[in-house]
Amino acid sequence: MLAKPCLMLFSCPGDGGDTVVYWKGTARQVKKDDPVVKLFGALDTAVVYAHKAA
Secondary structure, three states, X not given: OOOOHHHHHOOOOOOOOXXXXXXXXXXXXXXXXXXXXXXXXXXXXXXXXXXXXX
């Protein structure tokens, strides 16, 4: 399995608080529990696992 089940439910522990994301060259503060942030985190994790497996 490449993704944790909590990622699919958007409810992983430690999701509270803010994080910084870069959008079109500028840094922005967003909530860690934002579904878009979780989606890109899951995609990044999948890419890392794919590179380790290759």
